[in-house]
Amino acid sequence: xxxxxxxxxxxxxxxxxxxxxxxxxxxxxxxxxxxxxxxxxxxxxxxxxxxxxxxxxxxxxxxxxxxxxxxxxxxxxxxxxxxxxxxxxxxxxxxxxxxxxxxxxxxxxxxxxxxxxxxxxxxxxxxxxxxxxxxxxxxxxxxxxxxxxxxxxxxxxxxxxxxxxxxxxxxxxxxxxxxxxxxxxxxxxxxxxxxxxxxxxxxxxxxxxxxxxxxxxxxxxxxxxxxxxxxxxxxxxxxxxxxxxxxxxxxxxxxxxxx
Amino acid sequence: xxxxxxxxxxxxxxxxxxxxxxxxxxxxxxxxxxxxxxxxxxxxxxxxxxxxxxxxxxxxxxxxxxxxxxxxxxxxxxxxxxxxxxxxxxxxxxxxxxxxxxxxxxxxxxxxxxxxxxxxxxxxxxxxxxxxxxxxxxxxxxxxxxxxxxxxxxxxxxxxxxxxxxxxxxxxxxxxxxxxxxxxxxxxxxxxxxxxxxxxxxxxxxxxxxxxxxxxxxxxxxxxxxxxxxxxxxxxxxxxxxxxxxxxxxxxxxxxxxx
DNA sequence: CGATGGCTTGAATCGGCTCAAAGCTTGTGG
DNA sequence: CCACAAGCTTTGAGCCGATTCAAGCCATCG
Numbered sequence: 001x002x003x004x005x006x007x008x009x010x011x012x013x014x015x016x017x018x019x020x021x022x023x024x025x026x027x028x029x030x031x032x033x034x035x036x037x038x039x040x041x042x043x044x045x046x047x048x049x050x051x052x053x054x055x056x057x058x059x060x061x062x063x064x065x066x067x068x069x070x071x072x073x074x075x076x077x078x079x080x081x082x083x084x085x086x087x088x089x090x091x092x093x094x095x096x097x098x099x100x101x102x103x104x105x106x107x108x109x110x111x112x113x114x115x116x117x118x119x120x121x122x123x124x125x126x127x128x129x130x131x132x133x134x135x136x137x138x139x140x141x142x143x144x145x146x147x148x149x150x151x152x153x154x155x156x157x158x159x160x161x162x163x164x165x166x167x168x169x170x171x172x173x174x175x176x177x178x179x180x181x182x183x184x185x186x187x188x189x190x191x192x193x194x195x196x197x198x199x200x201x202x203x204x205x206x207x208x209x210x211x212x213x214x215x216x217x218x219x220x221x222x223x224x225x226x227x228x229x230x231x232x233x234x235x236x237x238x239x240x241x242x243x244x245x246x247x248x249x250x251x252x253x254x255x256x257x258x259x
Numbered sequence: 260x261x262x263x264x265x266x267x268x269x270x271x272x273x274x275x276x277x278x279x280x281x282x283x284x285x286x287x288x289x290x291x292x293x294x295x296x297x298x299x300x301x302x303x304x305x306x307x308x309x310x311x312x313x314x315x316x317x318x319x320x321x322x323x324x325x326x327x328x329x330x331x332x333x334x335x336x337x338x339x340x341x342x343x344x345x346x347x348x349x350x351x352x353x354x355x356x357x358x359x360x361x362x363x364x365x366x367x368x369x370x371x372x373x374x375x376x377x378x379x380x381x382x383x384x385x386x387x388x389x390x391x392x393x394x395x396x397x398x399x400x401x402x403x404x405x406x407x408x409x410x411x412x413x414x415x416x417x418x419x420x421x422x423x424x425x426x427x428x429x430x431x432x433x434x435x436x437x438x439x440x441x442x443x444x445x446x447x448x449x450x451x452x453x454x455x456x457x458x459x460x461x462x463x464x465x466x467x468x469x470x471x472x473x474x475x476x477x478x479x480x481x482x483x484x485x486x487x488x489x490x491x492x493x494x495x496x497x498x499x500x501x502x503x504x505x506x507x508x509x510x511x512x513x514x515x516x517x518x
Numbered sequence: 519c520g521a522t523g524g525c526t527t528g529a530a531t532c533g534g535c536t537c538a539a540a541g542c543t544t545g546t547g548g
Numbered sequence: 549c550c551a552c553a554a555g556c557t558t559t560g561a562g563c564c565g566a567t568t569c570a571a572g573c574c575a576t577c578g
Contacts (some may be wrong), residue, residue: 074412076498082412096401099394101509104405104502135358142355146363148407153333153341155414156459160534191556200415205534207558239335243363250360419566450524461567466526 016090016178021136023177025251031130039116046109054106061117063093068113074105083198090178111189146244155200160209163199165238188226275349275437280395282436284510290389298375305368313365320376322352327372333364342457349437370448405503414459419468422458424497447485
């Protein structure tokens with residue numbers, strides 16, 4: 001993945017969403033300003049372990065993750081829990097708002113979380129006035145779906161070691177593309193128990209598997225901080241092919257000219 | 260699921276797509292005619308085992324499944340295969356066409372398949388002229404994503420028996436909603452080997468698990484025909500909650516008045 | 519009629535699970 | 549500043565669900 005080094009994350013001022021969307025297409029100054037404005041309009045915070053929205057609720061707002069980590073999860077009646085997605089800064093929760101009557105899953109904060117709430121009106125104004133942003137948001141939605149498919153592959157085909165390695169690769173690359181990781185290092189505020197619920201493994205086995213990755217000299221993981229010591233080897237071990245993240249600036253033909 | 264009995268599939272004339280979309284909202288005569296027209300424009304057939312589109316291809320057309328079954332799948336480099344979705348008559352393949360540069364997965368025919376090919380122009384005309392159809396297609400896309408999430412849960416949390424039972428429940432209900440199943444009976448042209456690739460189990464174990472379901476008096480499955488003998492019990496065994504299929508006519512407020 | 523693809527069965531093995539206990543951190547209140 | 553609780557991580561032992569390997573069966577089709 002050469003572009004990981006060449007196409008480094010944008011400067012410190014940009015928020016994670018803008019940074020991520022520019023993996024798809026260069027936004028104009030006006031686009032970026034509009035995004036910043038919408039995101040600044042109304043904020044809300046949640047504490048770690050708090051639910052951001054819950055199965056059965058009527059969805060009413062679009063959330064943009066600004067800070068912290070969250071996850072999408074489902075409970076089975078008998079208490080088993082599966083995390084089906086992680087939300088990182090720059091990710092969007094749920095454009096289904098205007099169509100579906102109720103949530104079929106919950107969204108929970110893993111850490112303290114700050115989100116931007118976007119109402120229907122602001123959102124429609126944004127996409128009406130900024131076709132490039134509309135395209136970029138489509139791209140982000142399609143990537144989200146592609147990630148969900150890859151998780152299906154991950155759970156269906158990979159053994160414990162590959163599975164966890166794959167998840168670490170994915171999260172690292174996604175953080176990187178939002179400007180939140182460099183030199184193999186990133187925040188990683190996910191407990192082993194959460195990791196177990198995301199990978200369909202028991203937490204005991206997650207623990208042993210992480211130890212194996214450490215002993216192999218592939219990662220360092222402690223105090224909610226992850227360092228990937230040998231990304232290439234980790235990717236090979238995980239059979240990780242990043243094509244599904246569509247990071248190759250696939251919307252380059254839409255690029256804005258002005259800086 | 261009371262609506263399964265009360266809200267029976269529509270008359271024989273309707274195609275599976277129309278039938279399915281009306282689980283969301285009642286279409287007007289004009290809507291239905293427009294759908295039929297678009298779907299009749301250009302057809303194409305594929306043989307069983309043939310690829311409809313392949314990883315790496317540039318997507319260019321929208322396909323509507325008219326007849327036969329297909330699947331979305333991914334290979335890992337080392338040959339392992341995971342089926343990540345089934346396409347049944349009435350399903351749509353890929354609205355990502357106009358955004359993503361290349362397919363990150365393949366679509367393969369499981370049986371002989373007839374599809375309608377829809378070009379970009381026809382599609383845009385359809386959604387410009389028929390807002391109710393646009394909404395219904397949104398709904399169908401959101402349900403597809405919800406199904407993908409539920410597959411993640413299925414692979415992550417359920418054991419072999421539950422997993423296969425769950426898949427059978429889902430496929431039965433989806434076929435039912437497209438007007439292709441009645442009285443617990445439906446076509447089921449999926450080999451045990453395909454089932455293995457879809458559930459992340461070995462085909463030997465799929466075989467034994469199906470036998471268990473048969474011995475329990477829950478299903479009959481032979482000659483590519485499936486009969487569900489006790490849907491309630493099967494659903495309980497599978498911990499199957501159909502809420503993720505959003506079949507409760509969630510778009511009822513958009514219903515067309517005219518017949 | 520042989521070939522091919524799908525289904526079935528048995529035996530041995532193993533990856534990952536459960537149960538159980540203990541060590542470590544972090545935060546809270548006395 | 550210490551005590552204690554709560555939550556997270558680690559370790560060990562025994563077990564079970566699902567896999568692998570291998571062979572045989574059955575139907576269909578050219």
